[in-house]
Amino acid sequence: MAHADLDLVLDTRNDFSHRHIGPDDADIRAMLSALGYESLEAFIDACVPAPIRTTTGLDVGSGASEASALRELGEMAGANAVWRSFIGMGYHGTLTPAVIQRNILENPGWYTQYTPYQAEIAQGRLEALLNFQTMITDLTGLSIANASLLDEATAAAEAMGMAFGAAGPRGGRVFWVDADCHPQTIAVVQTRAQPQGIEVRVAPHREFAVDGDTFGALVQYPSTWGRLDDFGPLADTLHAHKALLVVAADLLSLSVLRAPAEFGADVAVGSTQRFGVPMGFGGPHAAYFATRDEHKRRIPGRLVGMTRDADGHPAYRLTLQTREQHIRRERATSNICTSQVLLAIMASMYAVYHGPEGVSRIARRVMALTAALAEGLRHLRLPVADGPRFDTVCVDASADLEGILARARAHKINLRPGSAGRLAVSLDETVTERDVADLLAVFGGDRATELPSVVELARAADRGEAHPFARTSPILTHAIFNTHRSETELLRYIHGLQGRDLSLTHSMIPLGSCTMKLNATAEMLPITWPGFAQLHPFVPAEQAVGYARLFASLEAKLANITGLHSVSLQPNAGSQGEYTGLLVIRSYQRALGESERNVCLIPESAHGTNPASAAMAGMKVVVVKCDPHGNIDIEDLAAKADTHAATLSALMVTYPSTHGVFEEGIRQICAIVHARGGQVYMDGANMNAQVGLMRPGELGADVVHLNLHKTFCIPHGGGGPGVGPICVAEHLAPHLPGHPVVAMAPETPVGTVAAAPYGSPGILVIPWAYIRMMGGANLTRATQVAILNANYIAHRLGEHYPVLYRGQNGRVAHECILDLRPQKHDSGIDVMDVAKRLMDFGFHAPTVSFPVAGTLMVEPTESESLEELDRFCEAMIAIREEIRAVVDGRLDREDNPLKNAPHTDAAVTADVWTHPYSRQQAAWPLPWLRRHKFWPPVSRVDDAYGDRHLMCTCPAPGEWEALNS
Numbered sequence: 001m002a003h004a005d006l007d008l009v010l011d012t013r014n015d016f017s018h019r020h021i022g023p024d025d026a027d028i029r030a031m032l033s034a035l036g037y038e039s040l041e042a043f044i045d046a047c048v049p050a051p052i053r054t055t056t057g058l059d060v061g062s063g064a065s066e067a068s069a070l071r072e073l074g075e076m077a078g079a080n081a082v083w084r085s086f087i088g089m090g091y092h093g094t095l096t097p098a099v100i101q102r103n104i105l106e107n108p109g110w111y112t113q114y115t116p117y118q119a120e121i122a123q124g125r126l127e128a129l130l131n132f133q134t135m136i137t138d139l140t141g142l143s144i145a146n147a148s149l150l151d152e153a154t155a156a157a158e159a160m161g162m163a164f165g166a167a168g169p170r171g172g173r174v175f176w177v178d179a180d181c182h183p184q185t186i187a188v189v190q191t192r193a194q195p196q197g198i199e200v201r202v203a204p205h206r207e208f209a210v211d212g213d214t215f216g217a218l219v220q221y222p223s224t225w226g227r228l229d230d231f232g233p234l235a236d237t238l239h240a241h242k243a244l245l246v247v248a249a250d251l252l253s254l255s256v257l258r259a260p261a262e263f264g265a266d267v268a269v270g271s272t273q274r275f276g277v278p279m280g281f282g283g284p285h286a287a288y289f290a291t292r293d294e295h296k297r298r299i300p301g302r303l304v305g306m307t308r309d310a311d312g313h314p315a316y317r318l319t320l321q322t323r324e325q326h327i328r329r330e331r332a333t334s335n336i337c338t339s340q341v342l343l344a345i346m347a348s349m350y351a352v353y354h355g356p357e358g359v360s361r362i363a364r365r366v367m368a369l370t371a372a373l374a375e376g377l378r379h380l381r382l383p384v385a386d387g388p389r390f391d392t393v394c395v396d397a398s399a400d401l402e403g404i405l406a407r408a409r410a411h412k413i414n415l416r417p418g419s420a421g422r423l424a425v426s427l428d429e430t431v432t433e434r435d436v437a438d439l440l441a442v443f444g445g446d447r448a449t450e451l452p453s454v455v456e457l458a459r460a461a462d463r464g465e466a467h468p469f470a471r472t473s474p475i476l477t478h479a480i481f482n483t484h485r486s487e488t489e490l491l492r493y494i495h496g497l498q499g500r501d502l503s504l505t506h507s508m509i510p511l512g513s514c515t516m517k518l519n520a521t522a523e524m525l526p527i528t529w530p531g532f533a534q535l536h537p538f539v540p541a542e543q544a545v546g547y548a549r550l551f552a553s554l555e556a557k558l559a560n561i562t563g564l565h566s567v568s569l570q571p572n573a574g575s576q577g578e579y580t581g582l583l584v585i586r587s588y589q590r591a592l593g594e595s596e597r598n599v600c601l602i603p604e605s606a607h608g609t610n611p612a613s614a615a616m617a618g619m620k621v622v623v624v625k626c627d628p629h630g631n632i633d634i635e636d637l638a639a640k641a642d643t644h645a646a647t648l649s650a651l652m653v654t655y656p657s658t659h660g661v662f663e664e665g666i667r668q669i670c671a672i673v674h675a676r677g678g679q680v681y682m683d684g685a686n687m688n689a690q691v692g693l694m695r696p697g698e699l700g701a702d703v704v705h706l707n708l709h710k711t712f713c714i715p716h717g718g719g720g721p722g723v724g725p726i727c728v729a730e731h732l733a734p735h736l737p738g739h740p741v742v743a744m745a746p747e748t749p750v751g752t753v754a755a756a757p758y759g760s761p762g763i764l765v766i767p768w769a770y771i772r773m774m775g776g777a778n779l780t781r782a783t784q785v786a787i788l789n790a791n792y793i794a795h796r797l798g799e800h801y802p803v804l805y806r807g808q809n810g811r812v813a814h815e816c817i818l819d820l821r822p823q824k825h826d827s828g829i830d831v832m833d834v835a836k837r838l839m840d841f842g843f844h845a846p847t848v849s850f851p852v853a854g855t856l857m858v859e860p861t862e863s864e865s866l867e868e869l870d871r872f873c874e875a876m877i878a879i880r881e882e883i884r885a886v887v888d889g890r891l892d893r894e895d896n897p898l899k900n901a902p903h904t905d906a907a908v909t910a911d912v913w914t915h916p917y918s919r920q921q922a923a924w925p926l927p928w929l930r931r932h933k934f935w936p937p938v939s940r941v942d943d944a945y946g947d948r949h950l951m952c953t954c955p956a957p958g959e960w961e962a963l964n965s
Helices: 003-010 025-035 040-047 066-079 098-105 123-140 152-167 183-196 232-240 325-331 341-379 398-410 433-450 454-461 487-498 521-528 545-562 574-591 609-616 634-643 666-675 730-735 765-798 821-827 831-840 866-888 919-923 943-948 959-963
Strands: 174-178 199-203 214-221 244-249 267-271 287-291 304-308 314-318 392-396 422-426 566-568 599-603 620-624 648-654 679-684 703-706 726-728 816-819 855-858
Touching: 025 040, 025 765, 025 866, 040 765, 066 521, 066 545, 066 765, 098 341, 098 487, 098 521, 123 287, 123 304, 123 314, 123 341, 123 487, 152 174, 152 183, 152 214, 152 244, 152 267, 152 287, 174 183, 183 199, 183 214, 183 574, 183 609, 214 232, 232 244, 304 943, 341 392, 341 433, 341 454, 341 487, 398 422, 398 433, 433 454, 521 765, 545 566, 545 703, 545 726, 545 765, 566 730, 574 609, 574 648, 574 679, 574 703, 574 726, 574 730, 599 609, 599 634, 609 620, 609 648, 620 634, 634 648, 634 666, 648 666, 666 679, 726 730, 765 816, 765 855, 765 866, 821 866, 831 855, 831 866
Parallel strands: 174 199, 174 214, 214 244, 244 267, 599 620, 599 648, 648 679, 679 703
Antiparallel strands: 267 287, 304 314, 392 422, 566 726, 703 726, 816 855
16 A cells, blocks of 8 residues: 555544535536636635735644544533532523424424525424414413514513613603612613613612603513512503513413513513523523514514415414514614524423423422422521522521532532522422432531421422412413324424425525535534533533633634634624624723714615614714625715714624625725724624635724624524624723623623623534634635635526626625516516525525615525535526516416416315416426425415514414404
C-alpha cells in the first residue's frame, strides 16, 4: 500500500464536511463549467469584490469527526453536575413523555420545517399550534392566545407594550410591577420600558398607587416566593382607570387554581416549560400570551386561525398577518419574528398525552407534596410562610442557615436563598416522596428521623378545607385532549400531523434570507443529554462548568468568525439580537454623554424586523434609498447622515444586501456613518455568504447579530426556536446585557433582554458541533459552495425568469431574486400562483414578495446536491412553460394548473374532473414525481375568509358547520 493510501486509511477525522456540503467534487466541477470557471477560487474571485475580502483565515480549529465532537460534548455535559434543584423561579423539572421526545423533539420531520407562511403544506403543525392556543385559552380563561412567544419575561414585556399601545396617546406612562414577580421578569420589563419612555414602578401589589398616569400592572400568580393572592380588587381598581392587569401565571397551577380571567386579568403570560419541555439551563421554552378578544389585533407574535380551502373544507393558516412586523415595520406591535413553535407543539402534545385528568392529577400531586413538606417543616418548628400555596414553601431558616445549606450540599440539593435567612423550596412533577423526605432531613437534621412519613404528613395537611383559590371551571374540554389516551393512538396522531407538513425530509426549502440548510443528526443528539437538558439556569456556577466551557468556546469561535471582540449569547431570537444590538449602541452613546443620538438609518430594502427593532429601542427611523441595482444609494446615505449628524445613532445594514449582492461600497458606507458619530449595526441574516470570506468587524461593523438558526445550523423548528447572539467591537463590550440573578461580565450592562442569562443554552450545542466538525477551511468552503449553488440556479433560471439584481461580473451572492412581474402582466399569473404550483412539484416556495413585491428570493444553501438543485430548476422551468401556455392560449387564463394549485389527492382522484388540463399535468407534471409525491392536504386556502371569520381555538362539535351554513 502506498504511503498516501495508508495515510488516508489511518485518517480518523471522518471528514464531516462531505456530509454537510451537498455537491461533491464532480458536481462542483460541473457547475463551475456551466458558469465558465475553472476553479472554485476563480469563481469566488469573480463574485466577491476584492476590497471586502479578509486576508486572515478562520482560527476556529480544524474539523473533527462526528465521534470526536460528540466525545468532547460528552465531556462538557459530564462536567455539569445535575443536582436536585428545588429553585423554581419559573423553571421546573418535568417528565417529557418518551413518545413526544422521540417523535417530535428528535424527529427531523418536525424540527426542520419552516415558518408556516405557506399554509397548504403546513397543516399538521398549524393544527398542533391551534391545539396549543386552545390549551392556553382553556387554562387562562381568556378568549384568544397566540402561537407562543420567546420566554415568560419577554412575554411580560410584550404585554406591557400592548397595554401601553391600548392606552393610546392620551394614556398614562406608568406601569406597576409587583415586587414578588420573578426577578428576571422585572429586569426584562425594565429594560424594555426605558427606550419607550415608560416608567416602571416596582412595589408590593398592595402598595400600588394606581391613578390616571397608570396604563397597566403586572403581578405573579403564584408569586416568585409561592404566595397566592386575590388580585380581583386590583383588577377593579385598574379597570376603573382604564388600565390593564397582566398576570404572569404558572400554567400547571392553572389546572387546579382559579383562572386569571376569573379575577379580572386582561392579559395572561407565562412559560409552558413544565409541560414536558426540559429546563436546558434556561431554554428554549415556549411562552404563552393570552388576552381578551378586544385586543386581538394588538396581540404580538403569530396567531393561528381556521379558514376554508378552495373546496370549502376546513383548513388552518396564520391569521391577521397585517399586524406583523414585516408589513407594519416601525409601526408594528412587536418585532417578534421567530417564536418557539417546536416547544409549543411539545407542550400542546403534553396536554394531549395527559388529558385534563392527567394534567390536574400532576398538579394536585405537586400541591399535596408541597403541603406535606410545609407540614413537616412545622413539625420541625421552622417558621413557614402562611397562606395558600401551590408548589413553593418559603421558610425562615435564619436560626440554622449554614447548617441547612451544608446538609443540602451533602444531599446534592439546590434551594433558593432569599434575604434575611429566607429559603424557598419549589416542587415539581419529578419530585417523589423520597425527595420530600430528603428535604425534611436537610432542614431538620437528626430531628427529621422522628417525623411521620410523607404520606402521613400529606394526610395531616389535608384538613378537609376547600382551597381558597380552587378552580371550579373545567379545563381541556375539547375532544383533542380527551381522545389519544394510548401511546398507539398518540403516535398515530403525531405522525398523521407530520405527514401533513413539508419539511427538509422531503425536499429543499429554497427560502431567501432563511438559510434552510442541513441540521445534522450528530449536532442534534446532545440536546437531550441529561447533563445539558436537566440543569436549572440558576444553579451555582460550580455545577455548570461544562456549560461555561461551551459558552466560552462558542463565543471565541463566533468572535473570530465575525472579527469582533466580545459576544453575548443572551438574545434568544434574531429579532432580539437586533433589538439588543441597538440598545448596546445607545448605552454606549449615553455613556459618552450623547443621549440625544436617536436616529437610525435603515435602507428601504431592510428586513421588516429592522425598523420594528429600532422603534422598540426608542429610535427614529430614517429610510435610505437604494439605487437601481439594489445597492444602498451612497449619495442619499451621505445626505441623510449629514442632515442628522448631531442625532445620528446608527445605521442598520444587511450584508450581503437583502437584494442578494455584495455591495462594493460597504466600507465607504460604514465610514460615512462613523464620520458623523454613528455606529454600524450589521444584520447577520446573510452571514452564510460571509463566513471565511469576510468579517463584519473588518468591513466596519460595530455590532452584528447572528441567526444561529440560519448560518450555524440550529433548525428552524417550524418557526422557532432561534438564537440571535450579538458580537460587538471592544468599545461596546462593557454594555452587553447583564442579569439580575447570575453575575455576568459587562461593566455597565444595558439591562436584561431574556429571562435566562444565556438565552437558549440548551441548543447551543448545535452550532458548537457544526463549527467544531467543519473546522475553518470547510466553513469557508461551505460559504463558497453556497454562493456557487445560488449562481448556478440564477444561471439556469435566468433564461426563463429575469434575475432582478446582480453584482460584480453579473454574479449574485448566496441568493437571487427572480422577477415574476413581467409574467403577471402577460398572463395574469402572479407570484402566489407560482408559489402554490410549486407545492404540486413537492417544493416549498422561495421567499415570496420580499424584499420586492412580485418576486421570489431563492437561497439554495450549500447543503443541497446538484441533483436537488436541478430538480428545483426543472420545476421552475416547467412552471414557466405553463405560464407561456397561458399567454399562448393553450391553457385557459383562469382555469389552469397555476390558478388551481395546489391539487390535492382527493381532487385528482375524484370521479369528476372538469378542468381543461389533465389529471397527469395537475399532479405529476414531471416524471420523478411518480417516484415520490408529497400531496398537499388541502387546496388553496382562503385568507380573507379566515380574517373575516376569526376562529383561533379548536372548534366545538358543529361549530365549523354552523359557521359555514
